[in-house]
Amino acid sequence: MFQTIAFDADDTLWHNEMIFQDTQKLLYQMLKPYADEEVIHQKLSKIEMSNVRVFGYGITGFSLSMIETALLVSSGQIPQSKIQYIIDCGKQMLEAPLELLPDVKQTLEKLINSYSLMLISKGDLMHQMNKIERSGLAELFSLIEIVHEKNNHIYKKIFHKHGITPSSLLMVGNSMRSDILPILEIGGSAVYIPYHVTSHVEMTTQSDIPADRFWQLESLKELPQLLSTLHQ
Numbered sequence: 001m002f003q004t005i006a007f008d009a010d011d012t013l014w015h016n017e018m019i020f021q022d023t024q025k026l027l028y029q030m031l032k033p034y035a036d037e038e039v040i041h042q043k044l045s046k047i048e049m050s051n052v053r054v055f056g057y058g059i060t061g062f063s064l065s066m067i068e069t070a071l072l073v074s075s076g077q078i079p080q081s082k083i084q085y086i087i088d089c090g091k092q093m094l095e096a097p098l099e100l101l102p103d104v105k106q107t108l109e110k111l112i113n114s115y116s117l118m119l120i121s122k123g124d125l126m127h128q129m130n131k132i133e134r135s136g137l138a139e140l141f142s143l144i145e146i147v148h149e150k151n152n153h154i155y156k157k158i159f160h161k162h163g164i165t166p167s168s169l170l171m172v173g174n175s176m177r178s179d180i181l182p183i184l185e186i187g188g189s190a191v192y193i194p195y196h197v198t199s200h201v202e203m204t205t206q207s208d209i210p211a212d213r214f215w216q217l218e219s220l221k222e223l224p225q226l227l228s229t230l231h232q
Contacts (some may be wrong), residue, residue, distance in 0.1 A: 001230055002189070004164055004212050005111060007141075009121035009128065012194035012220070014135060015099045020062060021197055023089050027066050027161060030082060035073040043067045053062055056148045063090030091159035094127060098134045104222035108140045110224045118143040120158065120171075150178035159186075166207030172223065180214070191212040193220060 010016035024044070028037045030221050035043075048065040055061030066086045070078050080131060111117060119141045121128045128146045132138050143162060159166055166188040173179025174195040183190045190213065 002115060002170045002227070004116045004118055004170070005167040006118040006120050006169060006171045007108075008171075008179045009119060009132065010123070011047065011174045012101070012172060012179070013104050013119075013137065014101060014131070017050075017195060017197050019096050021232060023062075023093055026089055027069070030085065031070060031073055031078075035174075036074075040069065040073055042074055047072070056124065056129055057122055058069045059090055059093045060124055063087065063093075065091070070149045075163050091138065094180075098131055100135060101151070102219065104138060105140075107223055110135065111227075112140055114227075116143070117141050118145070118162075118169075120147065120150070120155075121149075122147055150175075151181045155182055155186055155188075170227075172220070181209075184210060184213060191223060191226065192216045193218070196197060 007013060024041070029045070030038050031040050034040075039179075044065060047068050048062060049063050051065050051068070055064060063086065066089070067083055069083065072087060086202040108117060117140055119132065121132070121144075123146070125146050132144065138144070145158050147158070155166075158164075161170065165184070166186045169183070169188045171179055171188055171190045172193065172195055173190070176192060180190040180192050192214070193216070217223060217226065
């Protein structure tokens with residue numbers, strides 16, 4: 001049924017969003033003298049969404065968005081030491097230990113003999129490559145693509161480049177906006193595995209979903225059984 005299984009990386013194979021959430025909490029605490037948490041959150045979300053078009057996804061753009069938010073809510077009065085604190089937080093995010101989600105490696109090892117495994121990750125090239133290397137999973141993927149965005153156009157380019165027909169591919173990811181809906185729209189199939197927190201930049205309203213090409217699982221370890229059932 002499927003020849004290629006493509007996987008998202010962040011929050012599908014390893015934890016990522018929690019690092020952003022924890023750093024945001026530090027920012028809210030630091031900016032408490034200037035505004036309440038909800039105001040700071042709204043400002044940061046708006047600035048980050050705007051900056052994605054300029055800086056792309058990832059920690060560098062997020063750090064710059066935090067600095068811009070701090071300057072905005074403090075009317076430019078925030079001390080230089082606090083700006084340095086935000087920069088240091090960004091560096092700590094980049095150096096944070098990488099933690100695989102449960103059963104990831106074992107699941108990939110079960111699938112590698114039956115399918116061509118592909119990794120499609122979104123974000124900063126250097127940081128994503130570093131995480132892939134540290135994950136210990138790189139050798140399990142025959143193809144690795146790191147992109148600045150995930151949409152119909154990008155996916156079509158990737159699949160054309162590698163001679164992959166969308167109907168022969170299954171995409172696995174935690175983001176409806178980035179991993180699931182674009183794949184379904186170009187004729188592929190997708191498995192949605194929600195992560196327990198979702199970045200606001202990945203929020204979307206769900207359109208009509210073809211039931212025969214979409215499945216939702218609780219965890220990645222359920223994927224081999226799903227595939228076995230589909231091939232019966």
